[in-house]
Amino acid sequence: MLRSDWLANYADFWRDRYADIGTAALEHLTISATAIALGSLVAIPLGMLLASNRIRWLHTLVFTIANIFQTVPSLALLAILIPLLGIGVKPAIFALFLYAILPILRNTYAGFSSVDPALVESAKGMGYGTVQRLLAIQFPLAFPYIMSGIRMTTVYIISWTTLASLIGAGGLGQLIVSGMGVNKEELIVTGALAAIVLALVADRLLGALEKRFTRKARTVTRETSYV
């Protein structure tokens, strides 16, 4: 009896509010996807550069900065961003972008550092240029590392995107936070469930993408090694 009441409540709630829930999920997806895309665009090239860079202090400097971004509390970061980026979606994306840099950077760096130097040397001996080496040898070998960095980052950025609700950018966090404020469990549970689903789907998609590219990358390496 109680159980069916409970189900009916949720069914009613979803019927009444599906448009709002959809909007919140879409906002959430847009914010996290943009932050992760921007984070990858910055962190992957940076990781590649750092792996081939021989100046020690530069490593330390870059990793220290990325670490610091990671440790700034979100509320403080958003407060600092108001004069620069205002309120709404922009500061939310920027904050999450900063949080996304470190894990992608670390994994990219680890991936490129893991490539056997002997392999790079022999490629050099075979007359490969720097760009060719990078694309045909180092990148395919580092690719699983990079992807695991992106996948991990995606899952936790999707959960962290709930901070968007602090700065007026909406998203699923808004459902959760307002649900806590007004004692509506349906809002909290719906927001949390939707975030979980988003994270799982995104992880699956990236996993499929990774498999596809890894296969391709392998054939490329094999072809080149035959040459």
Next chain:
Amino acid sequence: MRNRKFVALTAVLSLSLALSACGGKGGSGGGSSTSLTIGTQTYTEPKILAEMYKALIEDRTDISVKILPDLAASPIVIKSMKSNEIQMATLYTGEIFNGHFKIEDTKDRAEVLRQAQEGFDKNFGFHWFDPFGFENTYAFTVRKELADQYNLKTVSDLAAHAKDLKLGVDTSWLERDNDGYRAFSKFYGFKFGDTFPMEISLVYQAVADKKVDVVLAYTTDPGIKQYNLQTLEDDKQFFPPYDASAVIRNDTLEKMPEIGDAVSLLVGKIDAGTMTTLNYEVDVNKREPREVAVEYLKQNGLLK
């Protein structure tokens, strides 16, 4: 390999034991007759008030008081009281509009208080003290220049300009049923151009930086004074009363009736102006809630 598994298992077991021991301690806080845990919401006002209860109770009784700060929202405060994680807190009569139990719709101050006192006693087993004497309700506020520019005095005055204005509100107002945005726009007959539900402290930052024009503030919030905001009169009387009271579990009060005597000293003693000043001391002048609370009690002869 086996050995390592054993170590990991032991670690997990001992950790969970340690954690459950902590939980046990918190839960039994109200069980023993000499200790009390007071919960507070995230903002300053309940924190100052909790320090007042603590100082008064510890001064007049042998009970030791612990304060558990920063519970995310008032429904969470209520849940923690119900599960006896905390035994006491500060709540506002308008809490009855959060759907904890069935209510008769009214905006009369005494009637809302009566429903809060009876409803929480009957449904939750809480004793709701008589109010301190101040309300902390919602108020529309605008930047001073904007008020002068459009000659805004009341909420109705906003109607003509609302669609060009950006409204900053706390994270839950848009969702509230009885006194939230949907009810508001039906009642006053207008909507704002853009609404930004935000962490309330960031709303003030945003208005100071002109990123929003109108702020739905709390009436005892020192941000109104600090950021030079003009309060608009709720001329159609939309917002219900939010009188502040101390609330305690009935069983705790029965076990330790001296708490009631101590807390009753504050009933009817704090007006809105006083509360705003105390909040200002903490939020703007960055003093400790404890220091401000004790100073107030001493000035009023409640503490030596």
